[in-house]
Amino acid sequence: KQEVTQIPAALSVPEGENLVLNCSFTDSAIYNLQWFRQDPGKGLTSLLLIQSSQREQTSGRLNASLDKSSGRSTLYIAASQPGDSATYLCAPNPDSSYKLIFGSGTRLLVRP
Amino acid sequence: DTGVSQDPRHKITKRGQNVTFRCDPISEHNRLYWYRQTLGQGPEFLTYFQNEAQLEKSRLLSDRFSAERPKGSFSTLEIQRTEQGDSAMYLCAGAGNLRETQYFGPGTRLLVL
Numbered sequence: 001k002q003e004v005t006q007i008p009a010a011l012s013v014p015e016g017e018n019l020v021l022n023c024s025f026t027d028s029a030i031y032n033l034q035w036f037r038q039d040p041g042k043g044l045t046s047l048l049l050i051q052s053s054q055r056e057q058t059s060g061r062l063n064a065s066l067d068k069s070s071g072r073s074t075l076y077i078a079a080s081q082p083g084d085s086a087t088y089l090c091a092p093n094p095d096s097s098y099k100l101i102f103g104s105g106t107r108l109l110v111r112p
Numbered sequence: 113d114t115g116v117s118q119d120p121r122h123k124i125t126k127r128g129q130n131v132t133f134r135c136d137p138i139s140e141h142n143r144l145y146w147y148r149q150t151l152g153q154g155p156e157f158l159t160y161f162q163n164e165a166q167l168e169k170s171r172l173l174s175d176r177f178s179a180e181r182p183k184g185s186f187s188t189l190e191i192q193r194t195e196q197g198d199s200a201m202y203l204c205a206g207a208g209n210l211r212e213t214q215y216f217g218p219g220t221r222l223l224v225l
Contacts, residue, residue: 004154031211043114043203044155044216089154093211097168098143100214102154 002027002094004103012109013080021075021106023090028071030092034100035064035075037086044089047075080110116141116206116217124223125194132190133202133220141206144187145214146179148172149201161187194224
């Protein structure tokens with residue numbers, strides 16, 4: 001059974017810092033992995049999708065890496081801003097299914 | 113805006129009542145997913161459809177839960193005889209045929225008193 005762990009559970013940083021969010025998963029048989037952000041009480045917004053054959057995917061100030069064999073993904077946020085404050089969720093898509101398996105997320109606060 | 117809408121956005125009900133939620137994806141979304149999210153946790157998969165066919169169901173989906181997608185467009189999720197443990201955010205997501213990005217709706221927050 002796929003289990004997804006996100007570390008840290010919460011993070012508070014001053015504006016302008018570069019930061020790394022970590023995601024680990026127990027079953028490396030994944031098709032792809034998505035990173036989402038979720039604002040309080042809202043739905044999920046897709047940030048990046050990285051295929052299992054890829055090592056990195058970039059969008060603006062965001063960069064996601066994937067090491068499938070070791071069961072790890074990281075989300076790098078450059079020059080953080082208060083508007084980045086949200087919960088960040090990673091979700092691998094197993095080879096055997098079309099569903100996403102979510103971690104509990106990292107709650108990020110960027111202080112002005 | 114992902115184009116996926118859900119109705120209602122909030123629902124308060126008493127234990128034992130039945131509730132029904134609706135999800136409207138965009139027309140290109142052949143796949144439609146339902147997830148449930150409790151406070152402080154990530155979403156958990158409930159079920160998904162490809163067009164009108166329900167292809168996978170989680171063990172979380174007890175016999176009190178039923179989902180339909182009768183014409184391959186909108187979907188409904190019904191919970192019968194609600195229990196306090198059903199209180200959660202119910203999220204719907206749409207996707208195309210390929211294993212691509214899932215686009216989530218705003219969710220329906222259910223509170224069972």
